[in-house]
Amino acid sequence: MTILQEIKSVLWRSGRISLELYKIMVPIIIVVKILQELGLVVWLARPLAPVMQMVGLPGEMGLVWATALVSNIYGSMIVFVSLAGEHPLSVAQVTVLGVMILIAHGLPVELQIVRKSGPRMGFQALLRIGGALMLGWLLSRIYAWGGWLQETNVLLWQPQPESTDLLVWGLGQLQNLAMVFVIIVALSAIMRVFTAIGLTSLCVRLLAPLLRVLGIGSEAGTLTIVGMIMGLAYGGGMIMHEAHSGKVGSKDIFSSLSLMGLSHSVFEDTLLMVVIGGHVSGLLWARIIFTLVVIALLVRVVAWLGDDFFHRHLFKPVEVYSKPEPCCPGAIVPDRK
Incomplete structure (x- = not known):
């Protein structure tokens, strides 16, 4: 395949992945904005007050986590800063709160991406919210x-409040969506290069014992690493593409x-919580260890429960499409097998 054909193939594949993500992200971004404008996020925060006290936090911090759950990490940081003066922690x-935000945030968008796969x-x-509460509680007891x-x-940085102007907000969202495409193109190109030089297979071979314990085969191994480093939207988007292609079990x-x-996004998101005062012992190391233990146990429980339980309660197979990996767009034909 020539360089020009490779470029066209990368752009075509990236465009398909981005389009699938946009179909999920755009409606949910609009709905979440409406909820924020109507002040309904505050109502979600009220039931979380007893939960916050369970993990050793003031009940008012429920608004911070509620904002993270329905919106994103940046929004929760702004709410946290606005409350920090009245409720010193x-x-x-802050580390406990940060860990809970890192595990469970942006659920409307991220859970839809997962469901599509x-x-x-x-x-x-349940896994993410329950995992956030469990690790938050464990860390609060240990500390x-x-x-x-x-x-x-001590806050190391205070984010600027979001503009209330809808036009400014809309332009910002368009920039974010454009950046999604740019990052996916970059990731696709990098993965093609790594595959060509054999680095991808080397990484998978080195991590094979760990991935095997976690129930992740070589086909999904590289994409899992991408998701952990870059974020669930990117790694999940690529997994979604592979799921519809039938290449991953x-x-x-x-x-x-x-x-x-x-x-996911273990470096960028961790740093965001560090700048509001969280400590890497919980934000990074405890979160990664907790994740590996939970997934290793989950894999074994799922195997013990059997395939019937797995497909009835945990997984709904997606439609597999039979399509070429073209250098230019072509028709998509459902595979009816």
Whole structure:
């Protein structure tokens, strides 16, 4: 294949992945904005007050997590900064809150991306929200038991409040959507290069023992690594593409996306929580260890429950399309086999 054909193939594949993501993201972004404008997120925060107290946080921090759950990390940071002056927290408390935000945020968009690949949304929501609460509770107990990170938190950075102008907001969202396409193009091109020089297969071979324990085959291994580093929207988008192509098995998809749900964008998102005062001991290391343990146990429980339970409650196979990997667009024909 010539260089020009490779470029066309990368652009075509990236365009398909981006289009599938846009179909999910655009309606949900609009709905979430309406909820925010109507002040309905505050109502979601009220039931979370007792939950916050369970993990050693003031009830008012429920609004921070509620914002993260329905919106994104940046929105929750703005709410946190607005409350920080009235409710000073320790570094340990901010770390607990940060871990919960990192595991469970942007659920309307991210759970739809996961659902489009096959895993059932109800269980994935339970996994992420339950995982956030479990790790938050564990860390709060550990930090209190050891007397660690009990000093008063100091904000390292304060984000600027979002503009209330709808036109400015709309232009910002268009920029974000355009950036999604740019990043997917870059990732697709990098993965093609890595595959060509053998780096992809080397990474998968090196990580094969760990991936095998986590129930993730070689076909999904590289995409799982992409998701953990770059984020669920990107890794999940690529998994979604592979799921519809029939190249990745159901249990590989389930394990991969469950892992990504608990730990994704491990560098960028972790740094965002660091700048509001969280500590890497919980934000990064505890989260990764917790994720590996949970997914390893989950894989074994799913195998014990059997395929019938898996397909009835945890996974709904997606339609597989029979299509070429062209250098230019072609028709998509459902594979009826």
